[in-house]
Amino acid sequence: MKYDSASALPATCSTLRRQDTLLALATGFVALVTAATVILWAGGAGWILFPGAAVPYLVIGAVVMARIDRYHPHDRFGIANAVTLTRAVINCLLIGLLVEHHTLFTFWGERADWLFFAAAVVSLSLDGFDGAVARRQGLTSRFGARFDMEIDALLLMLLAVAAIALGKVGAWVLLIGTTYYLFMAARALVPRLRRDLPESMRRKAVCVLQGAVLIALVTPFITGIAATALALTALVALAWSFTVDIIWLMARRR
Template structure:
């Protein structure tokens, strides 16, 4: 999650497994369609959910295939778990487009987000148990985490719990990546950090809490400000660490 997405664990390369990746992604799209229909039938969700959720999933799948062509060769069970998370996040993101519906069913939508969050880590466990950890799988999981945080920020704003400034929490990781285009030393592999992981968990937990109707705008602002402060400290620690280890040939400015 967050800027920790920049640090990919040391894993082996993915082996070619045949053209099953396309079938996995198609199955994911079918599941998005089924879930959207169920939400529409069970909760009278807007008909446009089929297009918003489907559009988000297609965008995820397109980026997946464009950025990591190895995904076309097959995902494997660990990455299928990550893909299931992508399906749930696509439904969640599709619902964010309808704030009025979210207001009426905020507990259910928060439960959906919690379910997506609970699957985080399961894919890594499956990969370790089956000996199928790959660089692609690690990056897929990390990028999906970053996107999920961004969507949660949009949801909190849509519910008018926190001002639009909270979007910076979701954009922080992408700003960090963008800065690396000008200062390549920011793209160096980061050391492992318990603090960074704790901040990421706190960030997601805070955004999930802010969705709940029991949390009013004042408390939501206080929680979001604390999350932002912790995220700033986490970024600052990593930037300083990377600065001290930058190649001497690179200059700033």
């Protein structure tokens, strides 16, 4: 039997799904606290690192629990969503590192930037595995697709903020991190923009470009004109991609 939404699943399946999801979220929280403790123990970070990383993770966890029953028509959380959750853990750790960046840089120097760089690379590298695993296991869902998209957007925003914090580029680089959220706000106001977009290699390539450029900006050796040129290139590509999608959506009849 095919279910169009998770709410159509039997009560037993719903219970199993929620239990599996809670276990995954708890495991992610333990991993986050452990990583933050190691950084704190290594020196250079203050206690603010913990709430800086834990609070956004708890918010993500609350959203996951609120949405998974409706949009994930399977009786388990799944490895694919676990991969995305791992990326969420890394991204939340990056938030904590951003909060404590000045203190970390004082103690570690450029090693603090390399720590941020390494974590961002791991998060970006895991992108793409979740979708492939979900398709292989037959566990694709609207929840999984949206979860992956939101974690991607969060990483881009964090990298844009990091580029500003490091003095690589001006505040205008936040346009790279906020374009997705502006588009989602427009969708809430314009019904035509709520339609599903077809798969697009152009969209995927531009997303990879944004991540690669922003990660390059947090490295110590990309500065000055090079940093500005890279950021502008990424922003122009992003604006072009969103413009193409918006035109396509607005031109389609019902």
